[in-house]
Amino acid sequence: MIISIASGKGGTGKTTVATNMAVSLGSDVQLLDCDVEEPNAHLFMNPEIDKMETAYTLIPEIDEDKCTFCKKCAEICRFKAIAVVSKTVLTFPELCHSCGGCVVVCPENAVTEAKRELGVVEQGSSGKVKFVHGRLRVGEAMSPPLIKKVRSHIRPDIINIIDAPPGTSCPVIAAMKDTDFVLMVTEPTPFGLHDLTLGVEAVKLLNIPCGLVINRSDIGNKDVWDYAEKENLPILLEIPFDRRIAEAYSRGKMIVDEMPEWKDKFIELYNHIKNLVKREKN
């Protein structure tokens, strides 16, 4: 089982839902924080990290002894990451998308691949909950390849909960695709609803079943409920605004630790999702 938790808008409570659900389920569960630009789940889970690896992407390296300056590598590169000027080949690693076209097209075998650091992937556990996250190197622009590395730790035999980045562009898609269910966390405000509709469009494109959590459900207005009904999206949990929750969050504490009565609600949330996924598969 792979559940991705997404939101469109940032700050709606994605990480809160992801971490509390993981901790409530207790065992046979793994949390993968794919918000690699700003990973926050670890601040609440305080995992013990036992493995850290640097993640790389591939960039071209030119052997100028073999190179005949034929420009084929520069011509195939749609990202303009290679330029040939007189008897020099320049590479621009930050523009490279690692497609490998330059390697294939070089008639002299003068292009090999070197590594560019994307960031790190750390693995560990918090109690019985397994934990993985990626941390993008500050100054690095491309997050999807690092998200892929984090996702390579998905284990088919347990429950995998993915904390996705906000938005609807490529990093979000990289986190949500090929999951069994997308749980969208929103808040009932005009900003929340607007970004939710964009997020739902992205989920539809990927053709994944989807449900909602409405956080701070007693602020704003009722438009999000109307939208959910119109779109036939099940509302699986409502979390009212509670200063105690906000305060616990500010200190890096989990809702279920401060208010244990919430544990059952998060387990119920998971069971709800499990049933929806089962129904979908039949």
Add this chain to the structure above:
Amino acid sequence: MKIAITSKGTDLDSEVDPRFGRAAYILIVDTFSLGIEVMDNSENVNAFKGAGIQAAAMVGENGAEVLLTGFCGPNAFKTLNAAGVKVANDVTGTVREAVNAFNEGKISFTDTANVEGHW
């Protein structure tokens, strides 16, 4: 000596285009005869990516030793540098004025890009 100048038009009285990669035209001017070779840069203007790098490679191939322009980003600068083209930023006025300023030794060259990359 041949120098390259980014230009909004195709003659000496055109205004210098402050953009490099996405300049409308790049003129290759002979500093003695004031003869002009016009390079249409429209392909780069509409380029999705790497306009500066492409334009820089083009300038290098056309044998210019110097580029006079307004702004030059880091990737274009790196490419021009490799092609042995010296760069002067913040050039304004008409192309003719720029060439005259160059001939009178009033142009100073830079050793860094003066704008951030544009993606």
Add this chain to the structure above:
Amino acid sequence: MKELVILSGKGGTGKTSLTAEFAAISDNRVLCDADVDAADLHLLMNPDIKQRTDFKGGGLAVINSDKCTECGLCIDLCRFDAIKDDFEVNEVECEGCGVCVDLCPEKAIDFPVKTCGEWYISDTRFGPMVHARLGIAEENSGKLVALVRQESRKLAEAKNMDMIITDGPPGVGCPVIASIGGSTSLLIVTEPTVSGIHDMKRVIELAGHFKVPAMVCVNKYDLNPKQTQAIEQMVRNMDVTFLGKIPFDPVFTKSMVQGKTIFEYDKESSTRQFVKNIWDGIMASPEMNQL
């Protein structure tokens, strides 16, 4: 020309709300919504769109089944797993690298340019605004961010305005990097939570990396006054200007529901003075007035 870029790292700290409030109490500036991935500023600005332009992205591989002999070379070459055994290109997966296009022995793969968004020049009750909408699941938001910023600059020059207020994207990746290069200074809006602090630090680090001066304010400060104090201390230790704080106030949500700023919605609100103080602090700061 000055440009203030408003960032947060973490989403939901009140970046866009604050941008709108600043719009209500300033003049002679262009508004720029650079959060093209989930743009919200227009919900408060109610823009009257004057000009609409397509945003063209890169190419997308399309296999012409009449010419395709199903040799499978494209499947082997594609590093993005965008071509499956049925020789259909998955649009979401296709990176637009064109390797399959160039190397197909039958020249059976086309590479049409795709339109992946739109950008707009609009009038609002607070003056001109440049904003955009990126298509769902598109990449290159950095490119569109750079574009709306460039267009804002052009518009400000044309209208003889001397400042741009830019609502930036969340995170520290591609779109954020594209939103800070060449700006005058950054306002980082954080909140007194462990996540807020963590993400703020990464944005400050990024600002240092690109040599743009940053300033910080804390929104919803009274949700944890102790954390707020800690942030203030931390920020000063990092040699970054601390501009002040704004209380947690439901008036922001209430006015948002009405499509208004708090300056329009509630003339009595005491929170207005907090916002005003931060704006005055920005305008008077050395960061915004450097040569």
